[in-house]
Amino acid sequence: MFDKTLAELAQGLERGDYSSTELTQAFLQRINALDGQYNSFITVTEEQALAQARAADKARAAGNAGALCGLPIAHKDLFCTQGVRTSSASKMLDSFVSPYDATIVSRLKNAGTVMLGKLNMDEFAMGSSNESSFYGAVRNPWDTERVPGGSSGGSAAAVAARLTPAATGSDTGGSIRQPAALCGITGIKPTYGRVSRYGMIAFASSLDQAGPMAQTAEDCAMILNAMAGFDPLDSTSAERDTEDYTATLNQPLAGLKIGLPTEYFSAALDAGIAEQVRNAVAEFEKLGATVKEVSLPNTELCIPAYYILAPAEASSNLSRFDGVRYGYRCDNPVDLEDLYKRSRGEGFGPEVKRRIMVGTYALSAGYYDAYYRKAQQIRRMIQQDFVNVLNDVDVIMGPTTPQPAFKLGEKSSDPVSMYMEDIFTLSLNLAGLPGISVPCGQASGLPVGLQIIGNYFAESKLLNIAHQFQQATDWHKQIPAGVEV
Amino acid sequence: MSLDRSDVEQIAHLARLQIDAADFDGYSNSLNSILGLVDQMQATSTEGVEPLAHPLDAVQRLRRDEVTEPNQREALQAAAPAVEDGLFLVPRVIE
DSSP, X not given: OTTOXXXXXXXXXXXXXXXXXXXXXXXXXXXXXXXGGTOOEEEEOHHHHHHHHHHHHHHHHTTOXXXXXXXXXXXXXXXXXXXXXXXXTSGGGTTOBOSSOOHHHHHHHHTTOEEEEEEOOSGGGOOSSSOOOXXXXXXXXXXXXXXXXXXXXXXXXXXXXXXXXXXXXXXSSSTTHHHHHHHTOEEEEOOTTSBXXXXXXXXXXXXXOEEEEESSHHHHHHHHHHHBSOOTTOTTOOOOOOOOTTTTTTOOOTTOEEEXXXXXXXXXXXXXXXHHHHHHHXXXXXXXXXXXXXXXXXXXXXXXXXXXXXXXXXXXXXXXXXSSSSSOOOSSOSSHHHHHHHHHHHHSOHHHHHHHHHHHHHHSTTTTIIIIIHHHHHHHHHHHHHHHHHTTOSEEEEESSSSSOOBTTSSTTOHHHHHGGGTTTHHHHHHTOOEEEEEEEEETTEEEEEEEEOSTXXXXXXXXXXXXXXXXXXXXXXXXXXXXO | OOOXXXXXXXXXXXXXOOOOGGGHHHHHHHHHHHHHHHGGGGGSOOTTOOOOSSTTOOXXXXXXXXXXXXXXXXXXXXXXXXXXXXXXXXXXXXX
């Protein structure tokens, strides 16, 4: 049962092979038995899950079951969940119980899903390895000495270990796509504005986007159907009609024009990854696509631009954590300044403090033009590169990451080497474009992800392309050796 | 652009972050390392390029100035460290 996709479980529930209550109990037991090895969950919501499952079974019996009714999922602990701890994997919010649901949480709840719990992540979504969590690092189910990626490392690991069939994640610089790649699962970052950010703890408001992570593109499409759409509570939400992302999964790919950026296949790219990605592209040619070389000349500038813009926005967003209205407060503050400085100094971890300081500096008087404004100009240049290429081809493909899952501790002492991990993912957040990562092979026994980048609001096309690839290959069905199903 | 100790102290103050003496050099080194990475931007000409603040160049959506939210003070203050009579308590500010 644990290796079944969300779509297969939905069919099982429909046929009456099992009830949602039985399914939920089975996953809860599995999490209890196995998650000690991975540390992917921060909070397991056993009572609520069973109550939701019973309600779903009742709804089904009354003939009111929608596509997601009774299906178990888990939420990244970045999303506010009413009555349940929402920690953002930080000491700052360790005891914070959210008074409300994020929009994506309430939409998935209303669609009948069952919440198994809240998933581990890098603190305040800042990281690419899930090593900065207040609750400890998450381990990659493919090799528990290695990182699962980040910041949605708990989400990726939980799906890879089949502790939950699907999860929500968030992506500011690659935090859905990169862990999906390192853990051998599928994850999509929608176009900026496609999914509501209301109730999603803010890291960088012009870059953040929520999205689904699951075993397959089809499962992601099912979840995205419930998540996507205009939300009046999010002032950056796109006023654009929703689509049924499952409706076009089976469209044939004949005539699809794929671009491969020269800059993505430099000599520095891991040879194993390059080979797997080129094999994947060859599969698409078999499916009727044509491939050409394209250029995204400002690719490398995405790293400096992002590591100014994201910390700058984070320094502003995280200024709300001041020990006054919610979150951690230091003991015996002597005055207001002491309250702020020690609550924040003690409540935030080192990577968060680093980024707040970089951001503060970049926005400070005398440096704003040289850093922040300059980065915004580079941002427009990067966006323009994509606009130019996407006028010529339908989608862009390449590796999701420059290397497979690295060892725990390998990069944690050098922030800059960690930042290099994001070279292929950052540009999409800067430009606001959608991107999906699908498993496309293995290098040294570790999963390799293929990233497919589309034009604005082309989620249907990306999911269709990924689904067709998953009909022709079976990388997405591979389960880590140590994981029993 | 290299930061010295007083620069880092000033930044930490602006950000209202207490940094322990023992950790200071570590943060200093990391910040300089990150700023070194970021200085790559300076080598590129951005003459005449309009800054991009929002990926879809959207502007702030406005709504009518009408009360639409119910008062949920109790529920929203339940998470506060210290509250009295509906007010958040902080150390004395005015002498």
